[in-house]
Amino acid sequence: MGYLEFCSNCGEKNQFGEKDGNKRYFCSQCSTIHYENPKPTATLICMHQNQLLLVKRAVDPGKGMWGLPGGFIERGETPEMGAQRELLEETNLQGSVSNLLGTCSHFNTVFGDILLMGMEVQVEDWSTLKAGDDAEEAILFPFDELPKLAFPCHEKIVNMYRQKSLS
Ligand SMILES: [Zn+2]
Known part of the structure; x- marks a missing residue:
């Protein structure tokens, strides 16, 4: 674990240990705590005539595999804004969020903990x-003939949509 080795405030070496009720990186020099909250992503279900939009990932993690479009919500964005931006960047489509399907937590990834918001x-x-x-x-893939997806949370969000559309 190298990336929180030093304090981003004063440059001292960080310590790792119990602080404010959890194990955290903190600086013994200036007391700055380096929080590692889950990072929220917008993860998108875009349906068209009983087909689901998937993207083949060009970068790791999951390079070369199929996944739902989406990505990290940026500073200053609502989840809806992040969803629209990622959709446009990855697929050149314009869309609007109609429903929040649910969330899925993916722990200990290369980005730390991720909170996927299925929309x-x-x-x-x-x-x-x-x-x-x-x-x-x-x-667009026929919804009942989907390939294996890059991440278990993507499968779970597809299942959330399946459950909702059946009910
Ligand atoms: Zn410091």
Whole structure:
């Protein structure tokens, strides 16, 4: 674990241990605590005529595998804004969030803990579909013939949608 080795405030070496009720990195020089909260992502379910939009991941983790479009919500963004931006970046589509399906926690990834927010997105115009940023391909798959997805949380979010659409 190298990336929190030093205090980002004063440059001293951090300590790791019990602090404010949890194990944390903190600086014994200036007392700055380096919190490691889960990072929220917008993870998108975009359906079109009983097909689901998937992207082939161009970068690790999960490079070369299929996954749901989406990514980390940036500073200053709401989840809905993050969803729209990621959709446009990865698939060149414009859409709007219609439903929050649920969340899935993925612990100890290369990015730390991630909180995936599964969101249903409505796309008006599919004619602009084109793989972009971080995506090798972006394709609609028949919902009952999906490939194996890159992450268990993506499978779980697909299942949340399946449950909701059946009920
Ligand atoms: Zn410090």
